[in-house]
Amino acid sequence: MQRKSIPGTLLMLLAILLLVTGTFARSWRAGDECPSTIKVSIPGGRYYRDDEPKKPLLDTMASVHAALTTCPNITSLDLRVSLQGCSNWPDRWSFPFSLPGGETYPALRQIRLEGYRFDDRPVDETGWPKGSYLPWYEKSLDWVFSGNAMRALRYHMLPREQREKNNIQLWLDAMDWSQVEEFAFLGHQQPDTVSALLNSTQGVMPGLRRVELGRGQPWSTLQFLLNVERHSLTHLTSIDSFNRKTPFALREVQGDSLQHIDLHTVETTLVESPAYTATELEHFKHMPNLTHLSLNIARNGTWLFEELSAISQIPSLRTAELWLDITSMCRKQKVDNGHYNVEDPNCKGRDQYLLPYINETSTLEVFKFLRAKKIGEELTNVTFWGGDWSRPWDGPVYSPPWIEGRKVKVLCTNGKEEHGSGEENCTVLTGVEYWDQKARWYEDVDEMWLNDSEQFY
Template sequence: MDAFRRFLLLLSTLALCRAGMGELEEALIPKRCPNFVKATIPGYHSSFSTDLLHQKLRDCPNVRALDLRLTLLGCTEGPERWTLPFRHGEKNIYPALTWLRLEGYRFHEVTYERSMAQNWFASTNLELWAEAMDWSMLETLDLVDSLSQHFVDVVWPHLGKLKHLSIRAWSNEDEPDAAEALIALPGEVGLESLSWQGPRKPGGLEKVLSRYGHSLKELDLGLGRPLDWAALTMQEVRTVQQLAPGLKKLSVVVERNGTWPLEMLAALAELESVEEMELGWQLETERVLEADRLMRPWVHRRENPYQQPELSKRAAEELFEVLERRRKETGQGATRLKRVVLASGNGLRAWDGPLDTPGSFEHERVRYECRRTLLEGEEVVCEARR
């Protein structure tokens, strides 16, 4: 009887493990070579590692897309390493990816091998990856962590076919100037979409749009963390209007100070080619943000912690009508606004690692998606979204 119970326990354990397999485990089942591999290491209920992912990428020449996140997830231990286990001398062992998203990857790490003991200047992991894969086929690149000068130096020259780029640049000392890095891509690159989060220096956007504005269809200027927001200026709106005539989608942060910025909204509506807009407003006041920067608790003390005016469904409908009315006034050549998203609060994924110390309003957000419906006399409809 005891043996039978142990057998049933083993079966139930196997069933639970199978049911809890993550995306990476599903992708790495033997004899399965998907075109797209998504991996979070370590993941819940997952024993897979960078070694197994590395082997799968070596064995599957048809893989074209990789979404890799290395992290401290929940209360689990960290990954066994924060890089893929490349070795010196491995050339073109990976398939030529066309889509790549990386988070938590430590490009600067150096692995010293016994055979390289006499060489004091071993290659970084990124330099080994540059040899192990043909980067010239990459069309989409999303770097969740800050862009480094090392990445620009090693990888940038190979990205001649890049069309879609997403970077974060917080202007730390070891990071390049974001605008200079963007225009340093190979001359044949014509970006169709660009997401640029982080502060922008004066004239930086003009440099970038002078290079890519003719080909750009989508531009995202940072609907990320409120602490890192860089609000759009009127000069930048004029720059977009002059240098990006074919832009279809624009995502920006807009300032407000006790009233809605109607002049800025009118200027945005005059971007005749834009069909979709995402406009973000800061949720909390500057005093709340300053307390978060200093990691001090915020005490309300009868003071409203929310910036005014607050975004509501009624306000979203009125703002959408302001944009539409101004768009009609610009002339017959202007396209119709198909969709406008109005948001307030943190737009990034909530922290899912250990020792969570969220800001005062990190998990609060308001988001409305507005459009004009053909039903009931073409009413403006603004629906709440997550």
């Protein structure tokens, strides 16, 4: 009886295999339709219904690299590389450039990279297998049959300068960077990859006008600005890279051209978000073309009107975004070494939130103060951001912080565009009376799951 069941089992496995392979589209390869822009997250992939056309996907670093070396009309690249979930790894953290060279990328105008590693070196990928408990002869077989032994031999025959090039140096060889107008590099705390970028890009992007740097070393923004032509940038965003020298440095090297500056820091549960003093904010009033400013403003039971007054003294400023903490100091102190003391009877309910609360009344007071003190151009609108506006976590399992999902957004305008009356008004767009809301992790979480989760808060 058991022997008769084997063919049926094999047929079932074959049917499942055909079903799975029919559900997924293959990776993009040379000969497929060329995209004009690329915006992907690696690893990628998606499910298709049986009646859907299965377009080839740019779901690996290798497939994106193939498109860039094949399609001359691509103008922009928006790429995120990350570990998604617990086991969904990217095939690589950088593009697989040929170490001998000879590859060509189109002259991209927009580049946005998150999690990319510029310090990777092809020669390091061909070395003797490390971190393995296999015996030496099995390591030898793995080294040979993987092709790394032959690649190592070919690389050894290259000139030393070419052999030791890292990823950013190979990318510079493959592409004309003078056409880049917008460049963003996000999500890296590793000094080596930041240094690789900074050490190789001095003067290579003369057409650069917009820069976004995020979640890097505090010194990385200032270092990058030294690589750019003086007074050429119009837009600068530097997130979670607070440095008290930044306002002065911007005034000196890019102050004549900057129109849009964003220097905000995302709130965390443990520490107070850093904010510039009134003296440091004075540097912005010497930037003649600055029309928009986004940064953190502190408060300690009341608004710090000295700092707000410094913002209103920027003659050319027309719009602003103010980032505010919503977590009280007593709530921040309840977290010790990453553990929350649920039995602590103090600092519950509204005491966990910083005063004054961010609502229509409090923000309207600030907005009217800014407009009354404003010199030069009229301040037409101010957006107030409070709490956690970071992207929801999609990496490995982790313990979400208390602040996660708690947020508020208020827009204040002069009323001319909406009503034509010119009367200032403020509207809460997200997080109405957030200080009375129960614990939420994400706004789109299933309500039943929310109720089960509240016991942990």
